[in-house]
Amino acid sequence: MTTMPYLEPRQTLPRRLLDWVVEWLPAFVVFALGLVTWQWILPDVVGIERFLLPRFSAVAETFWTERDALWSAGWFTFKEALGGWVAGCSLAFLAALVLARWRPLGRALMPYAIAANAIPIIAFAPITNAWFGTFSPTSKMAVAAVLCFFPVLVNSLRGLTSVRPESIELMRSYAASEVSIFWRVRIPTSLPFVFSGLKVASVLAMIGAIVGDYFGGSIEALGIQIRSSVGLSQFEYAWAAIVVASILGLLFYGAISLTERLVLHWHPSRRRGE
């Protein structure tokens, strides 16, 4: 039997460029309208004051002139977020492995994990300052880690236990050990779930680090700089710092998405054109 793989017809380069422009045009138009509103309509027509929202050009200028200070603060806080993310996610995945292996334990603890998922953990930020020291990045990492822990735990456990029974029966027919079943079936099955947990956690880790900074910390931290520049009426600086935080958050999320695409290249959702 011979079957030819289906190949999409190749299009000429100008044609593809045109398609790309047509597809993205609405998004570009919205972006441009947003900037125009921010720069002229809000301050000149609506009369929004500078302390509420400075003009786009003023924020952009500060973003450029203060770039060294902003990015160094951004990097400082990003390291707090990353540290918390790594610690929180690894612990959560290990916990999920344990709870998936010993199901009665999982059934006993899961209601609490799901409940913990719903409580505003960020409220603990001042407490971690007391535990680990206000000026230590560890206190921010702790907040970020706790924020990351529950979504990754819940997602991973769901992934590890959503294996179809026949897969387990197949492995049993090979007299596979429990470790082998985890390694060859449960963990690969869980990966799409784990990655959605990791992506949610990356957003939470940035929130945890910045809000952790708000409750006190080193002057090098982005959250502290946002808070103090607002206090000093340097609104352009605060907004530029928020832009830095947004860019870092997007890059963090994007990096995980990219890793996901590489790791899960086998996933049926990767099929094109369907």
Add this chain to the structure above:
Amino acid sequence: MSSSELVVSLKGVSKAFAAGVLALESIDLEVRRGDFVSLIGPSGCGKSTLLRIIGDITEPTSGEVVVNGKPARKAREDRDYGIVFQAPVLFDWRTVERNIALPLEMEGWDRSRRQARIAEMLELVELTGFEKHYPWQLSGGMQQRVSIARALAFSPALLLMDEPFGALDEMTRERLNLELLRIWAETGSSVVFVTHSIAEAVFLSTHVVVMTPRPGRVSACVEIDLPQPRTQETREDPRFFELVTEVREALHATGADEVEEQLAAEGPA
């Protein structure tokens, strides 16, 4: 007949589920080397459970299960059988060749030996050239052929099949029936095959075991004396129709309403 020829031997096997439902009651069954035995019966007669008991995936409540002359547990640990389910149960993250390699990895075969065996298996199920494809890139029938190749990878003496073609369209099903018979003849293995299609059971088997529901019992064993090898023409043989009628009547004799429903759903054979 020497007992070494006995591949499967069940004596008084019963299975009760926790809720007190008796799924199987004192089943006796023998499968000899080279036999192709179909278990047929309406839904809920426990035929899939019986297959899983032979494979030691489910434990019987009582009775004796001997596979390849040893207790079922030992036979499973020695990987004496291959199993095929209704769904192909391929692992999405493994390519076709790595899916077939799975049992060989579990057996600890080295890479070069595995590669040679995979090539042989792909040829057997006529999928050469699809080594690097992922399961979702194949049709349902092709996926099921991969799962048959995987089950046969370490040449087990026994092949357990749980409605393997139940989810496929009629055309694909008939083609795979012929392919399975060819593989069975080439490998000389024994097959225990669960189905609810009378025509499929008669066409494939040397023996058709008719089961009754609730509790599952063996009500008849029909020997299928159609000549080998079977071809598309076998389906038009008058003897084929006689045997189909015989199996159908055996099913009717069980008297269960479910049987009637099953036959109505299936239409004329």
